[in-house]
Amino acid sequence: MPNVLVLLAEGFEEIETITPIDILRRAGVEVIVAALVDGIHVSGRSGITLHTDTTVSSIETRLFDAIFLPGGPGVKHLRADPRVRGLLERHAAAERWITAICAAPTVLHDAGLLQGRRYTAHPSVANELADIVATERVVIDGLLITSRGAGTALDFALQLVEQLVSREKAAEVAASICA
């Protein structure tokens, strides 16, 4: 089974974070949630505190099948952290999946990973990302998967399962949750 690294910063959007973790684990994917801070407690924009599995410091030299960046005000911390950029550049070079939702595609933009690509993001970052595809809830271009916000998190999560595991597994998980 593939594995997915989730990078978690203070101020993450809770629905956007939890939905892919839950759906991917239901599909049998190994999900590793890593805190940017050196501890396991990270709080989201709506005041929910989670325990992460590990810290970015502990995993920054590892290679995963996919990286997922959730949105929310915490995106500013993802953008400011050179370890995040390093992980993204190394994973893109190794042809691994790069996935982001809401405002998080701005982190990919900073790393030059959106140039010439089809992608979407939250309308609130349209001033920075002029080429957002606004008509699709999830956009796939090669190994890049992007989505718009908490309201599209379930479509995004099921699409991750379809791409990383299979269309059949995505359909099975969707049926089990009455999607």
Next chain:
Amino acid sequence: MPNVLVLLAEGFEEIETITPIDILRRAGVEVIVAALVDGIHVSGRSGITLHTDTTVSSIETRLFDAIFLPGGPGVKHLRADPRVRGLLERHAAAERWITAICAAPTVLHDAGLLQGRRYTAHPSVANELADIVATERVVIDGLLITSRGAGTALDFALQLVEQLVSREKAAEVAASICA
């Protein structure tokens, strides 16, 4: 603004729990998450550990505008806890909102709160709840709101905002998350 009590037991379904908390807080509703255990750490069915705001022991004599019961394997702990039944009976008698998703309507059934009511639940508990309305994602009957599973959690959460706050606020939150 109204307040909502969320009762959290080990094995809660993460999407079903987090989605209403996040959406209600975005709408300005006060959400109080209370652990059945005497501590603030509770782990969900997909291995995500949350911090609750308080414990059931600390709030069991209070009255809230609404009670929300998430689903998941943790429902068995909700069913086994006499404090949960006491809270439900007292809130029903005081004409407060009673809301549940997935398998959690079985807890309401145990307390006699589904008799003669329109409701839905996850198909996996249809053997216990013969009268599930299977064609609607969210069912409202008086002060009872029920829904089917993780795949309907966002519809459920937005319906809670519509009923507890206003239709305008629900539309505003839905637009802000690209629902």
